[in-house]
Amino acid sequence: MAPQTQKQWTVQGIAKDFSNLTLNKEAAIPELGDHDVLVKFHGASLNYRDLVIAKGQYPFPQRDKVVPASDGAGTVEAVGTKVHRFKTGDKVVTLFNQAHLSGSVDDYIITTGTGGVIDGALQQYGAFNEDGLVALPTNLDFVEGATLTCAGLTAWNALFGLKPLLPGDWVLTQGTGGVSIFAIQFAKMIGARVIATTSSKAKADRVKALGADHVILYTEDENWGETAKKIAGPRGIQHIIEVGGPNTMTQSLKAIGFDGVISVIGFLGGVKGEKQPSTLDALTNICTIRGVYVGSRAQFEEMNRAVEANNIKPVVDSKVFTLDQVKEAYEYQWNAKHFGKVGIAIE
Incomplete structure (x- = not known):
């Protein structure tokens, strides 16, 4: 009782x-x-x-x-x-x-x-x-x-909910918060390639240990979006986990490939930017900018099957x-x- x-x-x-x-x-x-x-x-x-x-x-x-x-x-x-x-x-x-x-x-x-x-x-x-x-x-x-409830399911929905991530695709993650780290784990699970941005070498070493193929220190490279696109090659990035908001969207738009998806899941960098991206940017970059509000129970159960089958351990x-x-x-x-x-x- x-x-x-x-x-x-x-x-x-x-x-x-x-x-x-x-x-x-x-x-x-x-x-x-x-x-x-x-x-x-x-x-x-x-x-x-x-x-x-x-x-x-x-x-x-x-x-x-x-x-x-x-x-x-x-x-x-x-x-x-x-x-x-x-x-x-x-x-x-x-x-x-x-x-x-x-x-x-x-x-x-x-x-x-x-x-x-x-x-x-x-x-x-x-x-x-x-x-x-x-x-x-x-x-x-x-x-x-x-x-899993919020960060895990948000990352899963971002990568698989609209345009499913495929093996060999490129994913760009921002920072070392829960959603970004889950996105690295899910991307590597299916054989995708990951570029992670972070603020310090210590954090860079940790995301590399999680499987990130490349790490860019945004504190040293203000044009990290252009750098990421060069790393990914002509196709650019297929999925971007956008956690910063207006202050990072400009660089995300520089990195995204044609028909790629930018999943907006947060505003850690604040809600006001020096240059506010506009809806026209989705057209000029031929991409989808999508707000992700976590996910459904059906997606949660789908994700949990993958977590069990691949023994994914949340960080x-x-x-x-x-x-x-x-x-x-x-x-x-x-x-x-x-x-x-x-x-x-x-x-």
């Missing part, structure tokens, strides 16, 4: 210093509806999205006093009377948009974001509709599995935090001290 109370974080209001993160050590255990599953969380991970929700900069729906973090993994503690997808003891991972089962998003689906509107993983127990969970890959532990930063250290974890990621995913172990 689950206890009557639990530890639970909420985001209340907006604050630049994450002082709006509040820990309640005697929060109620959620009650279950007929189709709900009670998950005892053992692992969670943070995304840039979690940080900007706390700072009031998130462009999609969010609810005040929400339990943060889309990414969580744990065991099924109890199930509602009409649940058929899971049973007690199963190991599960949360789905980012709880209503995104397949196909495209719609106006309703984007209101079902875990950790934005629906209570997320920074708590000991959470209740979710059975449709909003997937099975944990058998080769991963809980913290590793918790990295988790060496410093793993506890549930009591959530504020420290937020600051750690905000200050870019991490490599890969910031994990949180939950007892």
Whole structure:
């Protein structure tokens, strides 16, 4: 039997210093509806999205006093009377948009974001509709599995959701965040070639160890887009993981090949650039510029089969935090001290 109370974080209001993160050590255990599953969380991970929700900069729906973090993994503690997808003891991972089962998003689906509107993983127990969970890959532990919900699925959707990446294609990744690292792993899994950009030689060595064929230090090469295209040859790059926003899009456009896809998944470099790219750039470069909002449950399950079959291990930063250290974890990621995913172990 689950206890009557639990530890639970909420985001209340907006604050630049994450002082709006509040820990309640005697929060109620959620009650279950007929189709709900009670998950005892053992692992969670943070995304840039979690940080900007706390700072009031998130462009999609969010609810005040929400339990943060889309990414969580744990065991099924109890199930509602009409649940058929899971049973007690199963190991599960949360789905980012709880209503995104397949196909495209719609106006309703984007209101079902875990950790934005629906209570997320920074708590000991959470209740979710059975449709909003997937099975944990058998080769991963809980913290590793918790990295898949947002970063893993976003990378998978970017590379395979619109125009599937093929063996021999070129992929360009930016930085060493979770999506970019997953993209390197998925690209090498199928025999594609990778050019990674990063800020330091130390990080360059680490992405090379993950399989990147070439690494460009953007701190030393301001025209890294042109450099990447020269490396890739006449076809240019087929897929670019664009995480920087307007400040890196100009270089991405220089690197992309004809009929290539630039998947816009973030704005780490800010939302204002010296030169704002325009929609005409998609025409002049004959490419597709696509916004990627994570992915569906069907894609999640497809990705998990590949993770198991190829024994892909998510890259988790060496410093793993506890549930009591959530504020420290937020600051750690905000200050870019991490490599890969910031994990949180939950007892």
